[in-house]
Amino acid sequence: MSETREKIISLADKLIRVNGFNAFSYKDIATPLEMKNAAVHYHFPGKADLGIGVINEDLQRFTQQTNKWQKLPEEEQLKHLIDVFRKHSQAGNICLMGSLAPDYNTLAPDMQRKVQEMCRAILHWLTNCLENGRKNKRFKFKGNAENRALLIITNLQASLLMSRVLGNTIFSRISEQLLDDILI
Amino acid sequence: MSETREKIISLADKLIRVNGFNAFSYKDIATPLEMKNAAVHYHFPGKADLGIGVINEDLQRFTQQTNKWQKLPEEEQLKHLIDVFRKHSQAGNICLMGSLAPDYNTLAPDMQRKVQEMCRAILHWLTNCLENGRKNKRFKFKGNAENRALLIITNLQASLLMSRVLGNTIFSRISEQLLDDILI
DNA sequence: GTCTATATTCCGATAGAC
DNA sequence: GTCTATCGGAATATAGAC
Numbered sequence: 001m002s003e004t005r006e007k008i009i010s011l012a013d014k015l016i017r018v019n020g021f022n023a024f025s026y027k028d029i030a031t032p033l034e035m036k037n038a039a040v041h042y043h044f045p046g047k048a049d050l051g052i053g054v055i056n057e058d059l060q061r062f063t064q065q066t067n068k069w070q071k072l073p074e075e076e077q078l079k080h081l082i083d084v085f086r087k088h089s090q091a092g093n094i095c096l097m098g099s100l101a102p103d104y105n106t107l108a109p110d111m112q113r114k115v116q117e118m119c120r121a122i123l124h125w126l127t128n129c130l131e132n133g134r135k136n137k138r139f140k141f142k143g144n145a146e147n148r149a150l151l152i153i154t155n156l157q158a159s160l161l162m163s164r165v166l167g168n169t170i171f172s173r174i175s176e177q178l179l180d181d182i183l184i
Numbered sequence: 185m186s187e188t189r190e191k192i193i194s195l196a197d198k199l200i201r202v203n204g205f206n207a208f209s210y211k212d213i214a215t216p217l218e219m220k221n222a223a224v225h226y227h228f229p230g231k232a233d234l235g236i237g238v239i240n241e242d243l244q245r246f247t248q249q250t251n252k253w254q255k256l257p258e259e260e261q262l263k264h265l266i267d268v269f270r271k272h273s274q275a276g277n278i279c280l281m282g283s284l285a286p287d288y289n290t291l292a293p294d295m296q297r298k299v300q301e302m303c304r305a306i307l308h309w310l311t312n313c314l315e316n317g318r319k320n321k322r323f324k325f326k327g328n329a330e331n332r333a334l335l336i337i338t339n340l341q342a343s344l345l346m347s348r349v350l351g352n353t354i355f356s357r358i359s360e361q362l363l364d365d366i367l368i
Numbered sequence: 369g370t371c372t373a374t375a376t377t378c379c380g381a382t383a384g385a386c
Numbered sequence: 387g388t389c390t391a392t393c394g395g396a397a398t399a400t401a402g403a404c
Binding site: 019099112115146154157159 | 361
């Protein structure tokens with residue numbers, strides 16, 4: 001994978017999180033990297049290709065991270081997940097799900113499928129984490145683990161949205177309360 | 185208030201919820217209403233004026249509705265709020281907070297202030313509802329009412345986002361579980 | 369792999385007639 | 387209050403030289 005390609009993806013990732021997918025342009029990529037917009041098109045012919053590239057990178061990073069946490073107690077794994085969101089909160093970012101889901105109807109079909117794949121992967125991991133954590137007496141919660149994963153992931157996604165509007169003390173309040181709810 | 189103005193606001197509201205604020209144009213308003221884009225500019229000189237008009241309308245509707253629920257038991261009030269979100273879910277909409285918060289950095293300052301005002305108003309109402317409901321032994325939850333309101337409102341906002349991506353059974357699962365958590 | 373140059377389309381917005 | 391006409395700019399994208 002070329003270094004230029006990596007730089008483009010990294011900057012696009014940031015722009016999606018800060019301004020939204022429909023609100024940034026090839027020029028916003030090209031100018032800071034000191035290239036021409038045509039050069040970006042060489043690496044990513046269409047904007048959807050760029051979006052898919054960003055999601056693939058994010059999914060790969062997510063898999064690497066969760067693999068590293070595999071042997072930890074489940075509450076540590078959950079705290080690590082929350083830390084990922086916290087760092088984004090501090091950087092003024094929102095998560096890719098929270099940024100791309102609102103624009104979903106405007107996305108090309110193959111990019112829509114990628115967004116779906118990303119959401120499913122994260123929910124699947126969190127569901128397993130919660131399920132195992134309850135089995136190992138580290139979590140307590142009502143209902144099944146899938147539904148609980150939905151509640152927690154929506155808290156985290158939208159906490160970044162509300163932090164953007166109301167200031168990022170919001171994130172700490174939400175993440176601390178949700179941990180307090182579920183930890184034994 | 186002119187009828188044309190009302191129609192423009194109503195359509196803009198729908199477009200913001202379905203495609204996002206930055207993804208619709210004056211043409212998307214003008215064509216279905218069989219006017220010219222210049223006519224829309226007469227009613228709303230800039231796009232931010234239109235956005236602010238939409239939010240004001242939504243805030244007014246919210247106040248009217250919550251006033252109507254005032255005398256009901258708190259769990260009925262909360263269920264009414266959830267119903268508002270449910271109807272949007274069924275219509276393929278997301279809520280204004282979930283649509284405008286991701287685009288927040290790209291909005292004009294006066295529109296940013298309106299978005300803030302809307303979020304604060306909804307959170308304020310929900311906080312009071314939860315506080316009173318706990319006092320009247322209708323709700324049970326840990327922590328203070330403000331934090332609980334943040335958890336619930338983020339569940340509702342992002343449930344619409346996830347419903348868009350993964351299908352709208354998501355909304356029912358989230359709303360049922362959150363009620364089950366809090367009702368006595 | 370990156371460039372220049374350009375095509376095409378669309379955007380928000382304004383001027384001025386009616 | 388709505389129209390026609392148009393401006394200035396920005397967007398995505400492509401052709402073809404280097």
